[in-house]
Structure formats: structure tokens, C-alpha cells
Amino acid sequence: LSLAIQRYASEHVAESTVSVVDLPSDEMKGRIIGREGRNIRSFELATGIDLIIDDTPGAVIVSGFDPVRREVARQSLETLIHDGRIHPGRIEEVVAKTAKEMDVRIREMGEHACLDLGLQSVDKMMYYYVGRLHYRTSYGQNLLKHSMEVAGVAAVIAAELGLDTRLARRCGFFHDIGKAADHEMDGPHAVIGGRLCRKYGENDTVINAVAGHHQDVEAATPYTFIVSAADAVSASRPGARRESVQSYVERLENLEQIADGFDGVEKSFAIQAGREIRVLVNHTLVSDAEAAVLAEEVSRRIEGELEYPGQIKVMVIREIRATAIAH
Known part of the structure; x- marks a missing residue:
């Protein structure tokens, strides 16, 4: 384990709950607010995100705990500012279009992450869940970066133990996939992740490693223990996670x-x-x-x-x- 920690190096930084949008001029703040605040109310209603407009020169703060909604809001606001037409009807149109584009971008992000790790034969629906991890956090730690880090550490541990590094990397990468699922799916995230892996054709070793990395189900292979160790290593890195x-x-x-x-x-x-x-x-x-x-x-x-x-x-x-x- 100590060899794996030393051999694997990655960036690790806690994520924020705010995004900053630059303005061409402070005059734009008044247009964003609108007459009697109708524009800002429409924007916040459409996105579910708070817009903070204060004395900060040349900037507006987009604040919210849901990273997907916050990113949709940020991109929508940048589009509105660039376009110049800011009114309730246009706001709803831009937000709806941006949300659709976000779904496409999420799938592409998931596909690129799988390709970067050399994962093959991944179901297309798994790309969507993987991409959503980029907009999920745990104690402020970006879950896609965390998953890629766990995959790397798991592969190194497996190599030191003489096990299949590709299989360990796959197990580690998908270990938190259950956190990308919506609230409609009940149960601990590890168990949900196991169900998703089974649904989309992952093998039994991956399913057990994902479902059992928090001891929700009994470990059936060494890869489950490897993923648990790699998960703990990633989460405990100084600066990786944050609490008040x-x-x-x-x-x-x-x-x-x-x-x-x-x-x-x-x-x-x-x-x-x-x-x-x-x-x-x-x-x-x-x-x-x-x-x-x-x-x-x-x-x-x-x-x-x-x-x-x-x-x-x-x-x-x-x-x-x-x-x-x-x-």
C-alpha cells in the first residue's frame, strides 16, 4: 500500500459551491436584475440556483450546492450576457437549451474518461453515469477525479500483489458510480452502484467490488479489498476533502x-x-x-x-x- 501511494501521483483539491461569471461592465448587473427584479427572479426560478450580485466589480457569483444545476446556470448566464437579450422568455429558452447540451456533454465526458483509462466494452449508459460524477462531490472532492485516482491506486496495488491491473482499474473506477444515480434509486450508494454494474453488463468481480467496498455486501474477491484500500487512500489525501x-x-x-x-x-x-x-x-x-x-x-x-x-x-x-x- 505504501508503494502504491508513492508511485501514484495526482492532483487533489476540494471543489467549491460557487462559480464566478465575469461581466463586460458593471452596467450589465442592472440588466441581469431587470425591472423590479423580474430577470433575476426568472433566472433563479429556471435554474434553481442563487445569483449573488453585490459590489464585486465586474463579476456575478452563481451559488448552489448542485454542481450540475450550477454549471447550467453559469453557462446560461454567459450566453445571455454575450447575446445581450435578457428577459424572462429568453432566459427560459437559453436555460432549457443549455440543459439539453449539458446531457450531451456529460455523456462525452464519461466516454473520454473511460477512454483515458483504457476501459473497453463499456455500455453507453455507463458513460452518462460516469460523466455525472464530474458534477458530484463528496466532502468537496470531485467524484470523477476521485474515481480516476482510485482506479490508478487500485491498479498499482494489484500490480504489487501480482493481480490483474486492468480489472483492478475497472473496479476502482466504477466504485462510486452509485453516487451518480438519482434519488429514485433506494439504498446505499455502493449497493446502487452494484445494481447499475449488473444492469449494464459488468462482470461479477466488478459488481462485488463496487457493491462491497463499504462492506454492504460480503467481499468475494481480493479486488473488493483493493478498492476499499484505494478509496481510503484517495479520500484521506491532505486537501482532497473539506469540512467547515x-x-x-x-x-x-x-x-x-x-x-x-x-x-x-x-x-x-x-x-x-x-x-x-x-x-x-x-x-x-x-x-x-x-x-x-x-x-x-x-x-x-x-x-x-x-x-x-x-x-x-x-x-x-x-x-x-x-x-x-x-x-
Whole structure:
């Protein structure tokens, strides 16, 4: 695993929830707003996205948590600005046209991603779901980039283990395909992804790796474990994912409070962005055997009380110091 991490290098950056559209002049802001705000209301209603027009010179901010809708809104606004005709009827026309073009672009993006990875015999409908991953995020991490990264890491791990790198790459690439499905499909994203892979002709190894990478179904091949490991590697890269400062601080504080609540604990430190906690115990109150038990008890308490991505390592440290003075 360490060799795979070192051998595979990729860009990793959290995605934003806003897009910025440049304006030719600040006079355009008034035209976008329209008489009594009718244009901006029509635009927001048609796109489901917020337009933020403030004192920022030469720019309008498109804000929304759905990346697909935000991209449709951004492109529509750029078209309207370039065209110059901005009124409710024209806005609805441009947004509808842009949405149709977006579907075509999503399929093309999915096809190009599959070709870049050398994946063959992929059903055309899978291209659509793959393309949608570009407009989905997990903790701010772009899911298409994440999937390509997992595919690369999985292939390297498979190579180190003497397994089929092409199959590992395919399993890793499709592992989060269930996150591209609409809300009509019920169940965890891994299980949904497994159903999609079965529906569109993927083999049993890929289906099991996709459905089982979060232990929703029992792993049947080594590739399922490889995908789980590669997924964790990609998600834990510094800067790959993002959470608000407040929730980040609260999560680390709660982690330390749980450990500090056990008898014999002197202090604890949450490190590695909350992915590891080191618990220092009093050696006169906690024996070596009790330290191992304490580690299990702390981990179980964390599992029962906290929600967190990935896993948290609990390390109990029992230190003995013997001091003598020579005269």
C-alpha cells in the first residue's frame, strides 16, 4: 500500500459551491436584475440556483450546492450576457437549451474518461453515469477525479500483489458510480452502484467490488479489498476533502473528550486531522494488559457516539520512567 501511494501521483483539491461569471461592465448587473427584479427572479426560478450580485466589480457569483444545476446556470448566464437579450422568455429558452447540451456533454465526458483509462466494452449508459460524477462531490472532492485516482491506486496495488491491473482499474473506477444515480434509486450508494454494474453488463468481480467496498455486501474477491484500500487512500489525501472549520474543531474536541472520560487517562491528543488519537495513561493505574483493553473500549465508544469518514486509529501509550541520581 505504501508503494502504491508513492508511485501514484495526482492532483487533489476540494471543489467549491460557487462559480464566478465575469461581466463586460458593471452596467450589465442592472440588466441581469431587470425591472423590479423580474430577470433575476426568472433566472433563479429556471435554474434553481442563487445569483449573488453585490459590489464585486465586474463579476456575478452563481451559488448552489448542485454542481450540475450550477454549471447550467453559469453557462446560461454567459450566453445571455454575450447575446445581450435578457428577459424572462429568453432566459427560459437559453436555460432549457443549455440543459439539453449539458446531457450531451456529460455523456462525452464519461466516454473520454473511460477512454483515458483504457476501459473497453463499456455500455453507453455507463458513460452518462460516469460523466455525472464530474458534477458530484463528496466532502468537496470531485467524484470523477476521485474515481480516476482510485482506479490508478487500485491498479498499482494489484500490480504489487501480482493481480490483474486492468480489472483492478475497472473496479476502482466504477466504485462510486452509485453516487451518480438519482434519488429514485433506494439504498446505499455502493449497493446502487452494484445494481447499475449488473444492469449494464459488468462482470461479477466488478459488481462485488463496487457493491462491497463499504462492506454492504460480503467481499468475494481480493479486488473488493483493493478498492476499499484505494478509496481510503484517495479520500484521506491532505486537501482532497473539506469540512467547515467549526465542524472540524468540534469533531476533534469530541474525540478527545471520549478518551479523557476513561479512568487512568491523563490526557489525549487527536492528530492526523482526527484520523488518529493518542491516549496517554498513568502507568500506576493502568497495566499493559489493561492498556490493550482500554484501546478497544475507546474505539468502541468512538464508533457508537461519533460520525466520521474513514476510520480512526486509537493508540494507548503507557510510559514508565525510572530515575536515579548519581552522587
